[in-house]
Amino acid sequence: MVKKLFFIATLLYIGATASAENYQVKSPDGKIVAELSTDKALSLSFKYNGSKLLQESSIGVVLSDGMDLGKNPKVASRKISNHRETIQAPFYRQPSIETSYQELNLKLKNGFGIILRAYDEGVAYRFYTQRKGKTIILNETAAYQFGKDKKAWLPYTTTPEKPFAMAFQNIYHETRLDTAKQDLAFLPATIDCGKAKVTILESDLQNYPGMWLKANGSKQDQEKGILRAAFAPYPKEMAYYPWRHMSYVKSANDYIAISSGKRSYPWRIFAITEHDTQMPTNNLVYALAAPNKIGDTSWIKPGKVAWDWWNDWNLKGVDFKAGINFETYKYYIDFAHNHGLEYIVLDEGWYNSKEGSILKPIEDIQLPKLIEYGKSKGVDIVLWAVFNVMDENLETICKTYADMGIKGFKVDFMDRDDQTAIEMVERLAACTAKHHLILDLHGIYKPHGLNRTYPNILNYESVFGMEECRWTEAKNDMPLYDVTFPYIRMMAGQVDFTPGAMRxxxxxxxKAIYTKPISMGTRCHQAACYIVQDSPFTMLADTPTNYEADEPYTRYIASLPVVFDKTIVPQGEIGKYIVTARKKGNDWYVGGQSNWDERTLTLKFDFLTDGDYEAIVLKDGINANHDAEDYKIEKSDIHQNSEMKIHLASGGGFVIKVIKK
Incomplete structure (x- = not known):
């Protein structure tokens, strides 16, 4: 799946310099220079176009035997090489990735080492060990120093009393590092360094806890703009919540990880972007992940989904009682079939969650009969489940439901990212792939490239998504968030945002209404989610009868693709607006969203090839500032040199299908 061309691997390379204690690598375009220093302590820094973005920042790993890799490191050997890769990327934002980098492999005398890479898109490093036997890691240390008065976007934990036990769903807090809260923040996080923005991410997170960041309360840390790494400790004792049979960490050890034998640890990534429009299409997380482990991906089918939970099973005008029963889901299947949707999801309630009896579907849904009905309509079924409930009887569950005709699972309520949680998700990914089942990972930590390793993972949540509209407060400004997270969170991977609100x-x-939820912003803002967001398994979150009441709109969004051949962001600014353009075959799909500020944009179509196109425009209606459901569909002819002015209402959006004639 990965073609690698290694074209110069020597002990020294022109352009990569070293002194007795300092070692540099440069990006292929020469703009980024990263440096490791081994003078008394191990530290990392890097520059972009000559401007230092990361000041000398201490890094290291502390072991249970007292060794600290960051202190007095002794170099055994170094090797610098250049690499170019073509990476196949099924169901990603484009079908393949071309990337190149310069790599430093610094082997230490203590049996460990560090690899540093400079890409055109940023910098990455990882530790590795060549030791045999068991290694207990007390902590991995990092004090990333960005300098005084730097602005940052940090998503804080929502449970400060138990910071590592949360759903990884929060808005971004725009703050200065010297005045940032001392609460833990999960990744990704972005820092504005003036000349460029730096986004901190991680990749290839195998058998290891996820990284968090914290602005320290010391005066020195505040003055230097330091973010320190933190990690969830390794669980000692687990327990269960009475509802959903969901497991949680009751007590923990004083170390973060256990590993065995020779291995590499996760990549620490600094994505560097001079322009905001480069952020949503940065590919470093995917490129640095472990390659495909499952081989053939032809059986994996992305698609759109008729979904029950967000709309609270609110069918109306039907002659049966709507709820978790056969007749309701038959209606969802009919709706999916009539509008070309590939799936329905049976969310919580199809089995007794409190008992965790996942192998005993409730009788009211008549699951085997429902599966057969779906097959007759060309609509497949995906089942909701709790992570640990799946994991506790994984092989039996996967085999039973795959044999029955189920096509995948939406797995929910992980709510932690310690080492054992990471291991559980990989077990689920491997077993579901074995049985040709897709995965939608909900209630989970941010992506770290596991969808490259297991392409049957089509989606991740870790986003302040549409479900929040059922209970959040207006101060949690979702139109603002909607034009912030594509620049930050989507660097890590696709999102299970669950768009499609018709109210x-x-x-x-x-206002928040749990049983009949309403989205913040216009109906066209919702439609644009299907283009702006990377989401190859995406919901039509509202009720089928609401969609059927507006067939022109519903047919429009139902016809939008979910995987594309090319993705670009022609214009946008973090926190203000975004315009995304995606190519599928000969056609293009352009989507845009605004925060609560209304604005008029001038769109150019210079990304088109020669020829004539028809633009089918879905845009905010003239009264959308008063009635957010107001929209208009209009058509016009365009070509490569065309320009189009389009007005976005407050919290507005638009979609344009650009169809080649």
Whole structure:
């Protein structure tokens, strides 16, 4: 799946310099220079176009035997090489990735080492060990120093009393590092360094806990703009919540990880972007992940989904009682079939969650009969489950439901990222792939490239998504978040945002209603989610009868692809607006969203090839600032040199299908 061309591997390379204690690598375009220093302590720094973005920052790993890799490191050997890769990327934002980098492999005398890479898109490093036997890691240390008065976007934990036990769903807090809260923040996080933005991510997170960041309260850390790494400790004792049979960490050890034998540890990534429009298409997390382990991916089918939970099973005008029963899901299947949707999801309630009896579907849904009905309509079924409930009887569950005709699982409520949680997710990915089942990972930590390793993982949540509209407060500004997270969170991978609301609110009249939820922003803002967001398994979150009441709109969004041949972001600014353009075959799909500020954009179509195109425009109606559900569909002819002015209402959006004639 990966073609590698290694074209110069020597002990020294022109352009990569070293002194007795300092070792440099440069990006292929020469703009980025990263440096490791081994003078008394191990530290990392890097520059972009001559401007230092990361000041000398101490890094290391502390072992249970007292060794600290960051202190007095002794170099055994170094090797610098250049690499170019073509990476196949099924169901990603493009079908393949071309990337190149310069690599430093610094082997230490203590049996460990560090690899440093410079790409055109950023810098990455990872530790590795060549030791045999068991290694207990007390901590991995990092004090990333960005300098005084730097602005950052940090997503804090929502449970400060138990910071590592949370759903990884929060808005971004825009703050200065010297005045940032001391709460833990999960990744990714972005720092504005002036000349460029730096986004901290990680990849290839195998048998190891996820990284968090914290602004320290010391005066020195505040003045230097330091973010320190933190990790969930290794669990000692697990327990269960009475509802959903969901497991949680009751007590923990004083170390973060256990590993055996020779291995590499996760990549620490600094994505560097001079322009905001480069952020949503940065590919470093995917490129640095472990290659495909499952081989053939032809059986994996992305698609759109008719979903029950967000709309609270609110069918109306039907002659049966809507709920978790056969007739309701038959209606969802009919709707999916009539609108070309590939799937329905049976969310919580199809088995007794409190008992965790996942192998005993409730009788009301008549699951085997429902599966057969779906097959007759060309609609497949995906089942919701709790992570640990799946894991505790994994092989039996996967085989039973794959044999029955189920096509995948939406797995929920991980709510932690310690080492054992990471290991559980990989077990689920491997076993479901074995049985040709897809995965939608909900209630989970941010992506770290596991969808490259197991391409049957089509989606991740770790996003402040549409479900929040059922209970959040207006201060949690979702239109603002919607034009922030594509620049930050989507660097890590695709999102399970679950868009498609048909009840839409303005800034003045939106309110949270659990049983009949309303989105913040316009209906066209919702439609644009299908283009702006990377999401190869995406929901039509509202009720089928609401969609059927507006067939022109529903047919429009149902016809949008979910995987594409090319993705670009022609214009946008983090926290203000975004315009994304994606190519599929000869056609293009352009989507844009705004925060609560209305704005008029001038769109150019210079990304088109020669020829004539028809533009089918879905845009905010003239009254959308008063009634967020107002929209208009219009058509026009365009070509490569065309320009189009389009007005976005407050919290507005648009979609344009650009169809080649």
């Amino acid at each position: 839409n609110g303005t800034r003045d009249n939106w």
